[in-house]
Amino acid sequence: xxxxxxxxxxxxxxxxxxxxxxxxxxxxxxxxxxxxxxxxxxxxxxxxxxxxxxxxxxxxxxxxxxxxxxxxxxxxxxxxxxxxxxxxxxxxxxxxxxxxxxxxxxxxxxxxxxxxxxxxxxxxxxxxxxxxxxxxxxxxxxxxxxxxxxxxxx
Amino acid sequence: xxxxxxxxxxxxxxxxxxxxxxxxxxxxxxxxxxxxxxxxxxxxxxxxxxxxxxxxxxxxxxxxxxxxxxxxxxxxxxxxxxxxxxxxxxxxxxxxxxxxxxxxxxxxxxxxxxxxxxxxxxxxxxxxxxxxxxxxxxxxxxxxxxxxxxxxxxxx
Amino acid sequence: xxxxxxxxxxxxxxxxxxxxxxxxxxxxxxxxxxxxxxxxxxxxxxxxxxxxxxxxxxxxxxxxxxxxxxxxxxxxxxxxxxxxxxxxxxxxxxxxxxxxxxxxxxxxxxxxxxxxxxxxxxxxxxxxxxxxxxxxxxxxxxxxxxxxxxxxxxxxxxxxxxxxxxxxxxxxxxxxxxxxxxxxxxxxxxxxxxxxxxxxxxxxxxxxxxxxxxxxxxxxxxxxxxxxxxx
Numbered sequence: 088x089x090x091x092x093x094x095x096x097x098x099x100x101x102x103x104x105x106x107x108x109x110x111x112x113x114x115x116x117x118x119x120x121x122x123x124x125x126x127x128x129x130x131x132x133x134x135x136x137x138x139x140x141x142x143x144x145x146x147x148x149x150x151x152x153x154x155x156x157x158x159x160x161x162x163x164x165x166x167x168x169x170x171x172x173x174x175x176x177x178x179x180x181x182x183x184x185x186x187x188x189x190x191x192x193x194x195x196x197x198x199x200x201x202x203x204x205x206x207x208x209x210x211x212x213x214x215x216x217x218x219x220x221x222x223x224x225x226x227x228x229x230x231x232x233x234x235x236x237x238x239x240x241x
Numbered sequence: 242x243x244x245x246x247x248x249x250x251x252x253x254x255x256x257x258x259x260x261x262x263x264x265x266x267x268x269x270x271x272x273x274x275x276x277x278x279x280x281x282x283x284x285x286x287x288x289x290x291x292x293x294x295x296x297x298x299x300x301x302x303x304x305x306x307x308x309x310x311x312x313x314x315x316x317x318x319x320x321x322x323x324x325x326x327x328x329x330x331x332x333x334x335x336x337x338x339x340x341x342x343x344x345x346x347x348x349x350x351x352x353x354x355x356x357x358x359x360x361x362x363x364x365x366x367x368x369x370x371x372x373x374x375x376x377x378x379x380x381x382x383x384x385x386x387x388x389x390x391x392x393x394x395x396x397x
Numbered sequence: 398x399x400x401x402x403x404x405x406x407x408x409x410x411x412x413x414x415x416x417x418x419x420x421x422x423x424x425x426x427x428x429x430x431x432x433x434x435x436x437x438x439x440x441x442x443x444x445x446x447x448x449x450x451x452x453x454x455x456x457x458x459x460x461x462x463x464x465x466x467x468x469x470x471x472x473x474x475x476x477x478x479x480x481x482x483x484x485x486x487x488x489x490x491x492x493x494x495x496x497x498x499x500x501x502x503x504x505x506x507x508x509x510x511x512x513x514x515x516x517x518x519x520x521x522x523x524x525x526x527x528x529x530x531x532x533x534x535x536x537x538x539x540x541x542x543x544x545x546x547x548x549x550x551x552x553x554x555x556x557x558x559x560x561x562x563x564x565x566x567x568x569x570x571x572x573x574x575x576x577x578x579x580x581x582x583x584x585x586x587x588x589x590x591x592x593x594x595x596x597x598x599x600x601x602x603x604x605x606x607x608x609x610x611x612x613x614x615x616x617x618x619x620x621x622x623x624x625x626x627x628x
Contacts, residue, residue, distance in 0.1 A: 092623030100436050107438070115437035116404055121267055126448055127455050128270050134459070134505070135277075138497030145486065148479040149558035151588070158559045161549060163507045163542065171567065186570035201535045204528035212521030213628050224518050281491035285466055291488045 165238030166231050167193060172241070173234075301394040305333075305387060313349030318394055322346055323383060324356065325392060326367065334367045335385035335394045341371075341378040356380070404435025442627040449513040454612065456506045460544075463499040464601065471551070473597040475590045478553035503545055510541055522625045530618040533611050540608045547600040550593065561596075562588055 098106070106112045113119055160168050174189030199206070207220055214221045301318045303325070308314045313326040315338050324338040326349055336356070338346050345360035355372060356365040363374035369382045384395045401408040401417055408414060421427055470489055472481040485492040514534065517523055523531035550561045565588070568578040584591035 092621065095438060095623070096432060098438075100431075103436055103438055110441060112438040113441045114404075115439040116434050119439035121264075123451065124267055124271060126452065128267075128274055130452055130455055130505075131274050134498060134501055137501045137505075138494060141501075142493060142497050143500035145482060145552060146554040146556050149475075149553045149555055151558065153555075154559055155555050158556070158563055160560045160564065161545060162504075163545065164564070168563075187572065190567060190570040197535075197539075201532060204523045204525075204531045207521075207524070210524060212524065212625075214519050214521075217521065220521070221519060224515070228515065281494055282462075282466060284490035285492060285495055286469060287490070289490065 159238070162235060162239070166234035169234045169238035169241065172238075302391050303394075305390050305392050308392075311351050315346065316394075318383065323394065324349060325385065325394065328354070328367070331387050333385040333387055333392055335383040335392075336365075336367075336369050337381040337383070339380075340376055341380060342374070342376040347380070403430060406435075440624045443624070446512065446516040447624070449509045449516060453506055453509040453513055454616075456502050456509060457608070457612070459498060460502045460506065461605070463495050463502065466495050467499055468601060473551070473593055475553060475593055478551060478593065482552040503548065506541060507545065510538055514538065520625070520628060526622060527618075527625070530615060530622070533615045533618065536611050537608065537615060540604055540611065544600065544604050544608070547596040547604065550588075550596045551600065553593065558588060561592070565592075 095112075103112075107114060159165065170193060171186075171189040174185045174192065177184040177188045180188075209217065211217050301316065301323075303316060305327070308325060308327040310327055310330055313324055315322050315324055317323070318335075322338040324336055324347060326334040326336075328334060336347075340347050340358040340360065340363055342358065342361055342363050345358050347356040347358045347363075347365065350357050354367065356367075357363070358365075358374065358376070361375050363376040364372040365376070365380050366372055369380035371377075371379055382397060384397050386393050386395075399409065399411075399414075401414045408417070417426075467485065470481060470485050470492070472478060482496070486496055487493075489495075517531065517534070546561075546564060550557045565579055565582045568582065569575040571578065580586070582592075583589075584595050
């Protein structure tokens with residue numbers, strides 16, 4: 088695979104022109120660079136809008152003697168936080184169970200995601216030709232979103 | 242080699258007006274955004290009166306009894322050290338205590354009626370003028386007035 | 398030579414040509430310029446979702462810039478951290494802007510990372526030969542989340558303090574070594590000045606070094622293998 092990329096890189100300039108004329112590729116400069124600049128400008132615009140319309144909230148100064156009523160992590164940790172709370176159902180296995188299963192469970196999930204390319208080795212890439220992987224992905228995303236919302240409102 | 246350059250030059254530079262309009266738009270927007278980045282960054286880094294805590298207290302006041310006649314005291318005025326000297330009962334002088342040479346804090350010498358910098362032996366009189374030593378500039382002088390029992394220090 | 402052609406650019410300025418020739422004769426930059434910039438090909442099949450890795454990278458650059466700026470005024474002590482953040486927001490010119498950018502950049506970065514990850518997953522881009530790059534990507538995701546976790550404590554607010562109390566409590570569930578991890582993270586039994594100092598050090602020194610190394614690997618692998626072909 089990488090040989091193909093390296094071959095393209097070292098094509099003669101005439102061959103590269105032919106590829107561009109046939110529409111198989113674009114010039115990196117200026118075509119692709121211009122696109123990148125446009126995208127960066129859009130991102131800057133989005134950032135300016137967010138910063139001016141929704142400036143970050145700064146709460147009260149930390150007080151180690153007073154715990155606030157609702158402690159919540161940042162939104163991207165809500166799902167993991169809720170997962171720990173849900174693990175309370177394993178209490179029936181003993182008092183040790185909820186915490187360890189909650190933490191170990193997430194460790195296992197992360198490990199599976201890390202090594203996912205080695206479980207899913209079939210070369211097919213189109214989403215509709217590999218329904219199991221696609222459905223798993225959609226389901227995992229939905230669970231993550233649902234846990235986040237649940238964590239936000241609980 | 243020549244062909245390619247000419248082709249692209251034709252397309253990119255002398256090419257259609259739509260493309261050059263796009264190029265100019267990108268250029269102008271980039272310049273605006275770049276300026277919008279550089280200006281706040283420079284302003285953010287550049288100290289102002291509020292950022293260094295200056296100009297918060299316009300008038301400093303202290304009890305006259307804090308300084309015995311003939312002696313001096315270092316106080317915080319506008320967040321920087323100032324020296325207040327009580328020469329006679331009602332005669333008060335106030336100056337910046339930061340030596341203009343290398344920023345050491347000056348001392349009051351009662352016997353000579355001079356301000357002395359211990360670092361490189363710079364000497365100043367009660368009006369901030371340099372009497373001797375390396376300081377390049379006089380000390381800045383503040384206005385000190387006595388109202389009842391209090392000393393008030395203000396900008397001249 | 399009165400003119401110099403770099404791809405579509407035509408240079409006639411003698412000074413610039415002389416400068417170019419000076420560097421060219423010493424480093425041979427023409428080859429690099431031609432291969433990497435002026436006669437480099439970019440894929441023509443890229444859609445909007447292919448941009449999110451790049452957008453994340455751009456946001457990361459912004460994070461470095463705004464983070465360095467905040468570092469100029471931020472005071473990492475329990476007594477002054479909160480006040481210094483208030484000072485930055487209220488008194489420093491454009492302080493609200495710099496802090497706002499850092500805050501929103503962090504949040505947007507997480508969103509764009511997840512979108513990037515989704516694109517790679519659903520289009521099967523992680524498959525042979527790109528398994529290794531999926532792993533560096535996962536390391537980058539973990540690093541990004543660690544950035545968020547350590548950075549969240551720094552303003553020393555009620556929320557950040559107590560979120561850190563809870564967050565550092567979690568590893569203690571790991572059997573045997575859990576309590577040691579917690580103790581190491583906190584630098585003691587409680588969240589204190591020691592915790593703030595080490596979170597600060599990790600946030601501004603350790604994680605940036607780690608993320609730069611892994612971003613480098615991530616991008617080098619892409620450059621070596623090329624962007625994945627159309628579906």
